[in-house]
Every structure is written in C-alpha cells, then in structure tokens.
Amino acid sequence: MNYTLDPIYAVLEKTQLDGVAFVPGANFRRIFNCDFHLMERPLVIIVPRQGDPVAIVPNLEMASFDQIQFGGKIFDWRDEGGYDAAFKSAAAALPQLNDSVEIGLEAQRMRVFEQMALSAVFPVATFVNAHLAISSIRLIKTEDEISKLRKAIQISENALEATLGEVRVGQTEKEIESILLRQLFAHGADGLAFDPIVAAADNSAQPHASARIDYQVKKGDSLLIDFGASWRGYNADITRTFFIEEVSDFDRAFYNTVLNANARGKQVSKPGLKTHDVDDAVQVVLENSQFAEFARHKTGHGLGLDVHEAPQIMRGDDQILEPGMVFTVEPGLYRSGECGVRIEDDVVVTKDGIECLTNFPRELRIVG
Numbered sequence: 001m002n003y004t005l006d007p008i009y010a011v012l013e014k015t016q017l018d019g020v021a022f023v024p025g026a027n028f029r030r031i032f033n034c035d036f037h038l039m040e041r042p043l044v045i046i047v048p049r050q051g052d053p054v055a056i057v058p059n060l061e062m063a064s065f066d067q068i069q070f071g072g073k074i075f076d077w078r079d080e081g082g083y084d085a086a087f088k089s090a091a092a093a094l095p096q097l098n099d100s101v102e103i104g105l106e107a108q109r110m111r112v113f114e115q116m117a118l119s120a121v122f123p124v125a126t127f128v129n130a131h132l133a134i135s136s137i138r139l140i141k142t143e144d145e146i147s148k149l150r151k152a153i154q155i156s157e158n159a160l161e162a163t164l165g166e167v168r169v170g171q172t173e174k175e176i177e178s179i180l181l182r183q184l185f186a187h188g189a190d191g192l193a194f195d196p197i198v199a200a201a202d203n204s205a206q207p208h209a210s211a212r213i214d215y216q217v218k219k220g221d222s223l224l225i226d227f228g229a230s231w232r233g234y235n236a237d238i239t240r241t242f243f244i245e246e247v248s249d250f251d252r253a254f255y256n257t258v259l260n261a262n263a264r265g266k267q268v269s270k271p272g273l274k275t276h277d278v279d280d281a282v283q284v285v286l287e288n289s290q291f292a293e294f295a296r297h298k299t300g301h302g303l304g305l306d307v308h309e310a311p312q313i314m315r316g317d318d319q320i321l322e323p324g325m326v327f328t329v330e331p332g333l334y335r336s337g338e339c340g341v342r343i344e345d346d347v348v349v350t351k352d353g354i355e356c357l358t359n360f361p362r363e364l365r366i367v368g
Contacts, residue, residue: 001071003032005047007137012049015133018101019048021118022134025109026305029233030138032068036061042083042114046090048097054090091121104130139310140324146348148234149326150357153346155229156236157360159183167367169219169244173198173211184229193228193235193307204340207297207332219245222339235307237328238358239344244368254291254333255341255364261285261331262343265299269354275317282331291333300328303346325349
C-alpha cells in the first residue's frame with residue numbers, strides 16, 4: 001500500500017464511531033493521494049473501527065483504483081447490473097456493522113443516493129454527520145501541501161499582475177474575466193480553484209457577484225477580483241480591489257478601513273488563539289469605523305484541497321489555531337448599489353505567529 005488509513009482510525013477512536021464511509025473528494029484525495037470524479041456511479045469506501053476496510057468501485061474505474069493498492073476487499077460493479085449487489089456484498093463483508101452501530105458520513109459531500117444505498121444494506125445502523133471529524137484529517141497541512149499552496153498562489157499573483165496590465169476603461173467585466181482566465185493558464189494553473197469573481201462599481205457590492213457582459217467599466221469604478229489557481233489539487237484564494245483611473249477621497253477611506261482590518265487580522269493571529277478572537281479583532285476595526293453598517297461577513301476560512309474548509313475564522317468558533325493550519329483573512333465592506341471592497345490574503349500558522357503566503361501588494365492601486 002502507498003497510503004495509510006491511520007488518520008481515519010484516529011478519527012474513529014476519538015469519536016467512538018463504529019465506522020465511517022466516504023466518497024471521492026478532498027478527504028479521499030488526502031488519504032489516497034489520487035482523485036476520482038463524483039458521478040452517477042457511486043464509489044464508496046467504508047472503514048470500520050475494527051476489521052478491514054471495503055471499497056465499492058465502478059468496474060470502469062478499476063484500472064485506476066488498482067493503483068491505490070487498496071488493503072481491503074473490493075466489490076466492483078458494472079452498469080448493466082447496477083450497484084445494489086456490490087453494496088450487499090460489502091455489507092456482508094462487514095458483519096461488525098450489521099447491528100445497531102453508528103456510521104459517520106461526510107454530510108457536506110456524500111449525495112443522498114449514496115446514503116440511501118448504505119441505509120438499504122445497513123438497515124439498523126444509525127448514520128451521523130461526521131463531516132467535521134473526517135475533514136479534520138486535513139486541518140494541519142504538511143510541508144508538501146504548503147509548498148503546493150505556495151505554487152498555486154504564485155501562479156495566481158503573476159496572472160493577476162499580467163491581467164491588470166490589460167485593463168482599460170470601456171471593457172466589460174466579462175472581458176476582464178476572460179483576460180484573467182487566459183493569464184491563469186498561461187502562467188501554469190492546472191485548473192481554477194473556483195469560478196472567478198470580476199465585479200465593478202455597484203456589482204462589487206455583491207460579495208459573490210458574477211461578471212456582467214453588458215457593463216463597461218468607467219473612470220472612478222471599483223474593480224474587485226476574487227480568484228485563484230489550482231495546482232496539483234491545491235487552491236489559492238486571493239481578492240484584491242482596484243479603482244479605474246481615479247478614486248474619490250470617500251472611497252479611499254472606505255478602502256483603507258478594509259486594509260486596516262486585514263492587517264489587524266494577520267497581526268493578532270498566532271498558535272493558541274481561538275478563531276473567534278481573530279474574527280473579533282477584525283470585526284472591531286470595521287465596527288469602530290464610520291463604515292460599520294457595511295460589514296457583512298466573517299473574516300475567513302480554511303484553505304487547501306477545498307477552497308472552503310476548516311478552520312472557520314468567525315465569532316463563536318472555538319477552534320484553536322495550531323502550526324500548519326492555513327486560512328484566509330478577507331475582511332470586506334459593501335455599499336449596496338455603489339461599491340464593494342475586499343482584501344484577501346492566505347496565511348499559514350507558524351510556531352510563533354503566521355506567515356502570509358500571498359505577496360501581492362495591498363495598498364490602494366489605480367489601474368486602467
């Protein structure tokens with residue numbers, strides 16, 4: 001085998017679950033160092049606390065799955081016969097789960113039809129949401145993972161600088177987005193971390209806006225770009241806000257308030273601090289400003305194989321920061337119908353503070 005299930009067994013021991021079932025996705029990739037698509041054909045791994053794991057695998061994926069050198073029983077199935085028999089055989093191979101046991105699921109990843117197939121063959125088991133517990137295997141990044149994040153971020157920042165050199169008054173948001181996409185792949189991206197947000201003027205006040213094909217950027221507009229390259233499965237997530245040709249004194253003060261909140265979030269972050277405290281420090285900057293009414297969201301989220309993962313940097317969350325955790329610091333202010341500003345950095349917790357993985361300048365910049 002070229003993988004270990006020890007992190008999953010640690011989760012089982014900690015939670016006292018009798019087993020977990022997971023599907024292709026970030027946790028799967030973290031364990032097996034390979035990925036499979038989620039599609040209409042279920043691929044499910046079941047790991048009991050006691051005994052060997054089993055895998056239910058579409059036959060057409062067997063050549064790829066064999067490369068994992070899976071250390072348990074494999075039950076493959078073909079389209080013409082369906083997957084019911086494979087699930088029944090898997091259940092028969094796990095008699096320890098054919099009782100009133102608790103099986104944890106990735107509730108934010110597994111689809112309903114996969115859970116229904118499991119429920120049909122483990123009829124007296126209780127299925128529980130163990131998404132956070134299972135995903136905790138990705139909470140602390142390895143040096144290799146951080147290196148891949150650095151590469152994704154470097155590609156992203158180089159692409160952004162090249163894109164800004166082409167931005168002009170009169171371009172539509174969609175045209176600027178197309179430039180950004182071209183530059184991301186030209187600079188080495190494997191893929192996109194997510195569909196980028198390119199939003200100007202009033203559209204930038206929508207935190208998750210879509211680029212418009214019919215709005216041409218004008219002098220004095222804000223231009224918010226939230227994007228990231230994916231490299232070897234790891235994702236960058238960066239936001240910068242610019243202004244086209246000029247900026248008003250009011251918008252400059254608006255921007256600098258977000259800049260100060262961003263700096264504060266990075267200043268206070270360190271191992272041993274609760275994520276609540278990071279968000280609280282950032283929100284206090286926004287709340288004590290003249291723009292308090294325009295704050296609308298938490299400070300940030302974890303980053304890695306998923307763009308949004310643990311830890312959540314928000315008030316009320318008691319996760320303790322530990323070295324190796326990677327998260328975003330992305331305060332924002334949004335004046336509905338007028339202007340939005342967000343400044344987002346990616347940071348990794350070190351033994352005595354944080355290291356900012358993003359290096360793209362944060363000071364207000366005029367483009368076009």
